[in-house]
Amino acid sequence: MPFRQLKKDVFRLLIEEDFPEALVRISRLPEKQVINPLFSFLYHGDEIVRWHAVSAMGVVTTGLAEKNMESARIIMRRLIWNLNDESGGIGWGSPEAMGDIMARSQPIAREFSKILISYALPHGNYLEHGLLQRGMLWGIQRLSKADPVLTQAAIPFIRPFLTSEDPYHKGLAICFAETMNDTIVIPELEKLIQDDTLIPLYNNFQMITHKVSNLARSALAAIKLNSVF
Numbered sequence: 001m002p003f004r005q006l007k008k009d010v011f012r013l014l015i016e017e018d019f020p021e022a023l024v025r026i027s028r029l030p031e032k033q034v035i036n037p038l039f040s041f042l043y044h045g046d047e048i049v050r051w052h053a054v055s056a057m058g059v060v061t062t063g064l065a066e067k068n069m070e071s072a073r074i075i076m077r078r079l080i081w082n083l084n085d086e087s088g089g090i091g092w093g094s095p096e097a098m099g100d101i102m103a104r105s106q107p108i109a110r111e112f113s114k115i116l117i118s119y120a121l122p123h124g125n126y127l128e129h130g131l132l133q134r135g136m137l138w139g140i141q142r143l144s145k146a147d148p149v150l151t152q153a154a155i156p157f158i159r160p161f162l163t164s165e166d167p168y169h170k171g172l173a174i175c176f177a178e179t180m181n182d183t184i185v186i187p188e189l190e191k192l193i194q195d196d197t198l199i200p201l202y203n204n205f206q207m208i209t210h211k212v213s214n215l216a217r218s219a220l221a222a223i224k225l226n227s228v229f
Contacts, residue, residue: 007037014041014052019205026056031064035075042093050093051202058100065105076101076112083119083127091132095119099139103146113150116140120157130166137161137172138202144179155180162188167197171215175201178219181226189223192216 010029016022026034038060041053057075065072079098083091098116102109118124119136127133140158144151154176161173162185170192177185195212202208 003036006033007040010034010037010056011041011049014049014056015046019052019055023052023056023059023205027059027063029060031060031067032071034060035064039078042097048207051096051207052205054093054096054100054202055205057097058104061101061108062104065108069107072101072105072108073111076108080112080115083125083132090129093135095127095132095135095139096142097139099142102150103142106147109143109147109150113143113147114153116143117151117154117157120154122157130169133161134166134168134172137169137176141172141176141179144176148180151176151180155182159185159188162192167195167199167212168201170195170197171199171201171210171212174212174215174219178222181223183223183227186220186223189216189220193220 006029010026013022013026035057038053038057041049042057044050044053061072061075064075076098079091079094082094095116098112102113102116115125116136116139119127119132120140127136137158140151140154144154158173158176159182161169162177164170164173174189174192176182177189193213193216195216197212198209199212200207200209
């Protein structure tokens, strides 16, 4: 199929109202052909198109890994290269896609999780750009939900984002603290109960608006409950 036609077909699927069904149809397309359109949609101007491309990238790469692990590694390396200063680009969507792929594929996660975490480390491949940091936080949180053992090392480096001026940083760091049952940050979470800033977060294929304060309350309740046992 010509690239332009395939790109149009993929776009129509990414904006389908029933996206879970559309995702099944995307997964049936030839992986090596559909991956390039998906890369391009990580830069799309429409937020939901970008996020659906992240999810589709996760599904397609996971399917490819089951057939040809080296081909999946190439995709991961492309995402990593996009975050490299030498690439000449910005890397929009790359940490999110890395997180989604690894959340779906244990073999890929075992190989590449340390690289994703390194983007949060001041002594590692720290991402300076605030918007890329949002993506990094989302990607690490996505992986932590699937395998918290692999994101354990990130805990002390995610904590500072709870005091960021960016409400998205706060919200995503709160979610991570809850997932990791990080009791150390209880005092910070208690402060954030006063923060009623609204932020839309992508979860289960849709954007859901949350108050930072509500996320903090939820995290506090979960951490305190788990610490009892």
